[in-house]
Amino acid sequence: MRGARRSRRGWLRTNTLALVSLVAAIPLSGWVFTHSDYESWRNSEPRDPVVVAAGGTAYMGATWYAATTEVDPEQSDQRDTPAQLPAGTVRVRVYFRLQVDDLANLEKGLGGCQIHLRAPDGRTWDESILEDAFQDRPTGCTGGYDDKPQSFRPPAIAQYYLKPKAGKPFETVAVFVVPKDVAATVQPTITWATSLPHYLAFPR
Numbered sequence: 001m002r003g004a005r006r007s008r009r010g011w012l013r014t015n016t017l018a019l020v021s022l023v024a025a026i027p028l029s030g031w032v033f034t035h036s037d038y039e040s041w042r043n044s045e046p047r048d049p050v051v052v053a054a055g056g057t058a059y060m061g062a063t064w065y066a067a068t069t070e071v072d073p074e075q076s077d078q079r080d081t082p083a084q085l086p087a088g089t090v091r092v093r094v095y096f097r098l099q100v101d102d103l104a105n106l107e108k109g110l111g112g113c114q115i116h117l118r119a120p121d122g123r124t125w126d127e128s129i130l131e132d133a134f135q136d137r138p139t140g141c142t143g144g145y146d147d148k149p150q151s152f153r154p155p156a157i158a159q160y161y162l163k164p165k166a167g168k169p170f171e172t173v174a175v176f177v178v179p180k181d182v183a184a185t186v187q188p189t190i191t192w193a194t195s196l197p198h199y200l201a202f203p204r
Contacts, residue, residue, distance in 0.1 A: 046191045046199035056099075059200055060192060061109025062141075065097040065169065067188045067202035073134055073175075077154065080133035085177060092117060092176045093134055094188045096202070098141070099169040106142045106164065112193065113141035115174040117186040118201075125186070127174040136160070137173035141190065 056063045073093040075082060085091070094117070100106060116124045127139070136157045138144035144161030146153075153161060164170040178186055188202040 046189070046196055048198045049189075049201035050198050051201050051203065057200075060113075060195065061102070061105030062098045062100045064200060064202075065099075067097070068095040069093070069186075069188060069204060070095075071183045075133050076136035076157065077133045082133045083130045088180055089177050090180045090183050091128075091131060091134055092178055092183055092186065094174050094176070094202075095137065096141070096172050096174070096188070096190075097169055098172070099167065100164065101167055103164070103166050110141040114191045114193075115141075116189045116191065117176050117178060118189045119178075119182045119186050123182075124189070125176050125178050128177045131175040131177070134175045135173050137171050139174060140172060143170050143172060 050057065050059055052059075052064050052066060054066060056065050058064075070093045072090050094115075096115070100110070115127050118124050137160045143164040145163055146158065146161040160171065174188075176186075185204070187204055190200040
Protein backbone atom coordinates (compact mmCIF):
# COMPACT_ATOMS: atom_id res chain seq x y z
CA MET A 1 0.00 0.00 0.00
CA ARG A 2 2.77 2.38 0.93
CA GLY A 3 4.51 1.57 -2.31
CA ALA A 4 1.40 2.52 -4.29
CA ARG A 5 1.18 5.85 -2.46
CA ARG A 6 4.83 6.57 -3.12
CA SER A 7 4.29 5.69 -6.78
CA ARG A 8 1.34 8.12 -7.08
CA ARG A 9 3.29 10.89 -5.33
CA GLY A 10 6.21 10.30 -7.65
CA TRP A 11 3.96 10.45 -10.69
CA LEU A 12 2.42 13.72 -9.49
CA ARG A 13 5.85 15.26 -8.88
CA THR A 14 7.00 14.20 -12.33
CA ASN A 15 3.90 15.48 -14.14
CA THR A 16 3.02 18.58 -12.10
CA LEU A 17 4.24 20.96 -14.78
CA ALA A 18 2.25 19.17 -17.49
CA LEU A 19 -0.92 19.21 -15.38
CA VAL A 20 -0.56 22.91 -14.60
CA SER A 21 -0.03 23.63 -18.30
CA LEU A 22 -3.13 21.64 -19.20
CA VAL A 23 -5.27 23.44 -16.61
CA ALA A 24 -4.08 26.81 -17.94
CA ALA A 25 -4.38 25.84 -21.61
CA ILE A 26 -8.06 24.89 -21.55
CA PRO A 27 -9.49 28.31 -20.54
CA LEU A 28 -6.83 30.08 -22.63
CA SER A 29 -7.87 28.15 -25.74
CA GLY A 30 -11.51 28.99 -25.04
CA TRP A 31 -10.65 32.68 -24.71
CA VAL A 32 -8.64 32.67 -27.95
CA PHE A 33 -11.47 31.10 -29.97
CA THR A 34 -14.11 33.34 -28.39
CA HIS A 35 -12.01 36.46 -28.96
CA SER A 36 -11.39 35.47 -32.59
CA ASP A 37 -15.10 34.95 -33.23
CA TYR A 38 -15.92 38.27 -31.56
CA GLU A 39 -13.35 40.15 -33.62
CA SER A 40 -14.64 38.55 -36.82
CA TRP A 41 -18.21 39.59 -35.95
CA ARG A 42 -17.13 43.07 -34.86
CA ASN A 43 -15.20 43.74 -38.05
CA SER A 44 -18.18 42.73 -40.21
CA GLU A 45 -20.64 45.06 -38.44
CA PRO A 46 -21.08 48.69 -39.59
CA ARG A 47 -20.25 50.73 -36.49
CA ASP A 48 -17.90 53.58 -37.49
CA PRO A 49 -19.80 56.31 -39.38
CA VAL A 50 -18.23 58.50 -42.05
CA VAL A 51 -20.57 61.48 -41.74
CA VAL A 52 -21.40 63.39 -44.91
CA ALA A 53 -20.56 67.09 -44.50
CA ALA A 54 -22.76 69.95 -45.73
CA GLY A 55 -20.36 70.76 -48.57
CA GLY A 56 -19.84 67.17 -49.66
CA THR A 57 -17.66 64.26 -48.56
CA ALA A 58 -15.35 62.12 -50.72
CA TYR A 59 -15.85 58.40 -50.14
CA MET A 60 -15.58 55.21 -52.26
CA GLY A 61 -14.65 57.07 -55.44
CA ALA A 62 -17.47 59.64 -55.32
CA THR A 63 -18.38 62.94 -53.69
CA TRP A 64 -21.52 62.58 -51.57
CA TYR A 65 -23.89 65.39 -50.64
CA ALA A 66 -26.71 65.74 -48.14
CA ALA A 67 -29.65 63.36 -48.55
CA THR A 68 -33.31 64.43 -48.68
CA THR A 69 -35.79 62.36 -46.68
CA GLU A 70 -39.57 62.29 -47.18
CA VAL A 71 -41.94 60.56 -44.77
CA ASP A 72 -45.19 59.24 -46.31
CA PRO A 73 -44.31 60.51 -49.81
CA GLU A 74 -46.79 60.95 -52.61
CA GLN A 75 -47.00 58.20 -55.21
CA SER A 76 -44.78 58.92 -58.22
CA ASP A 77 -46.20 56.50 -60.77
CA GLN A 78 -49.98 56.75 -60.85
CA ARG A 79 -50.25 53.72 -63.14
CA ASP A 80 -49.30 51.31 -60.37
CA THR A 81 -51.32 50.29 -57.34
CA PRO A 82 -49.01 50.42 -54.32
CA ALA A 83 -48.80 47.49 -51.96
CA GLN A 84 -50.81 47.63 -48.75
CA LEU A 85 -48.58 48.53 -45.82
CA PRO A 86 -48.53 46.55 -42.56
CA ALA A 87 -50.33 48.25 -39.69
CA GLY A 88 -48.28 50.88 -37.88
CA THR A 89 -45.78 51.40 -40.72
CA VAL A 90 -45.11 54.19 -43.19
CA ARG A 91 -43.06 54.70 -46.34
CA VAL A 92 -39.86 56.75 -46.22
CA ARG A 93 -38.31 57.92 -49.50
CA VAL A 94 -34.70 59.06 -49.54
CA TYR A 95 -32.90 60.91 -52.33
CA PHE A 96 -29.12 60.51 -52.40
CA ARG A 97 -27.03 63.00 -54.40
CA LEU A 98 -23.51 62.19 -55.55
CA GLN A 99 -20.93 62.96 -58.20
CA VAL A 100 -18.12 60.99 -59.83
CA ASP A 101 -15.18 62.48 -61.68
CA ASP A 102 -14.22 59.12 -63.21
CA LEU A 103 -17.08 57.06 -64.69
CA ALA A 104 -15.07 53.89 -64.11
CA ASN A 105 -15.82 54.32 -60.42
CA LEU A 106 -19.51 53.68 -61.05
CA GLU A 107 -18.82 49.95 -61.21
CA LYS A 108 -15.38 49.69 -59.68
CA GLY A 109 -16.03 51.75 -56.56
CA LEU A 110 -19.77 52.20 -56.16
CA GLY A 111 -21.04 48.79 -57.22
CA GLY A 112 -22.27 46.56 -54.42
CA CYS A 113 -23.57 49.33 -52.17
CA GLN A 114 -26.28 48.48 -49.64
CA ILE A 115 -28.65 51.32 -48.67
CA HIS A 116 -30.27 51.31 -45.22
CA LEU A 117 -32.15 53.40 -42.70
CA ARG A 118 -30.67 53.31 -39.20
CA ALA A 119 -32.65 54.10 -36.04
CA PRO A 120 -30.97 55.74 -33.01
CA ASP A 121 -31.18 52.41 -31.15
CA GLY A 122 -29.15 50.66 -33.87
CA ARG A 123 -31.95 48.89 -35.74
CA THR A 124 -31.66 49.01 -39.53
CA TRP A 125 -34.04 48.58 -42.46
CA ASP A 126 -33.14 47.68 -46.04
CA GLU A 127 -34.84 49.40 -48.95
CA SER A 128 -38.15 47.87 -50.03
CA ILE A 129 -38.27 46.19 -53.44
CA LEU A 130 -42.09 46.34 -53.56
CA GLU A 131 -42.45 50.11 -53.81
CA ASP A 132 -41.89 50.85 -57.51
CA ALA A 133 -44.80 53.29 -57.57
CA PHE A 134 -42.83 55.57 -55.22
CA GLN A 135 -39.46 55.41 -57.01
CA ASP A 136 -38.87 58.30 -59.40
CA ARG A 137 -35.08 57.96 -59.68
CA PRO A 138 -32.72 55.07 -60.35
CA THR A 139 -32.06 52.81 -57.37
CA GLY A 140 -28.61 51.88 -56.14
CA CYS A 141 -25.42 53.92 -56.17
CA THR A 142 -24.45 53.62 -59.84
CA GLY A 143 -27.27 55.63 -61.45
CA GLY A 144 -29.43 54.86 -64.50
CA TYR A 145 -28.58 53.05 -67.71
CA ASP A 146 -31.18 53.94 -70.35
CA ASP A 147 -29.62 54.68 -73.75
CA LYS A 148 -32.09 57.44 -74.60
CA PRO A 149 -34.40 59.80 -72.69
CA GLN A 150 -37.39 58.32 -74.56
CA SER A 151 -37.67 55.14 -72.50
CA PHE A 152 -40.66 53.13 -71.32
CA ARG A 153 -40.75 55.31 -68.21
CA PRO A 154 -43.01 58.38 -67.90
CA PRO A 155 -41.35 61.43 -69.54
CA ALA A 156 -41.16 63.29 -66.22
CA ILE A 157 -38.75 60.77 -64.75
CA ALA A 158 -37.09 59.26 -67.84
CA GLN A 159 -34.41 61.98 -67.76
CA TYR A 160 -33.07 60.65 -64.46
CA TYR A 161 -32.35 57.20 -65.89
CA LEU A 162 -29.60 58.30 -68.26
CA LYS A 163 -26.12 57.14 -67.38
CA PRO A 164 -24.45 59.74 -65.11
CA LYS A 165 -21.90 62.16 -66.56
CA ALA A 166 -18.44 62.65 -65.11
CA GLY A 167 -18.22 65.72 -62.88
CA LYS A 168 -21.98 66.26 -62.79
CA PRO A 169 -24.11 65.42 -59.71
CA PHE A 170 -26.89 62.89 -60.10
CA GLU A 171 -29.59 61.53 -57.81
CA THR A 172 -30.62 58.04 -56.80
CA VAL A 173 -33.55 57.05 -54.59
CA ALA A 174 -34.42 54.40 -52.04
CA VAL A 175 -37.85 53.65 -50.55
CA PHE A 176 -38.29 52.00 -47.16
CA VAL A 177 -41.15 50.76 -45.01
CA VAL A 178 -40.50 51.45 -41.32
CA PRO A 179 -42.53 51.74 -38.09
CA LYS A 180 -44.24 55.12 -37.79
CA ASP A 181 -42.66 55.82 -34.40
CA VAL A 182 -39.13 55.90 -35.87
CA ALA A 183 -39.85 57.49 -39.26
CA ALA A 184 -38.82 60.98 -38.12
CA THR A 185 -35.53 59.85 -36.59
CA VAL A 186 -34.10 57.21 -38.92
CA GLN A 187 -30.82 58.13 -40.61
CA PRO A 188 -29.97 57.15 -44.19
CA THR A 189 -26.79 55.06 -44.39
CA ILE A 190 -24.86 53.16 -47.06
CA THR A 191 -22.50 50.24 -46.54
CA TRP A 192 -20.04 48.33 -48.71
CA ALA A 193 -18.70 44.93 -47.71
CA THR A 194 -15.23 46.15 -48.66
CA SER A 195 -15.37 49.15 -46.29
CA LEU A 196 -16.75 47.61 -43.08
CA PRO A 197 -16.73 48.45 -40.19
CA HIS A 198 -17.07 51.96 -41.68
CA TYR A 199 -20.33 53.14 -43.20
CA LEU A 200 -21.54 56.33 -44.89
CA ALA A 201 -23.99 58.31 -42.72
CA PHE A 202 -26.25 61.14 -43.84
CA PRO A 203 -27.48 63.49 -41.09
CA ARG A 204 -31.23 64.16 -40.89
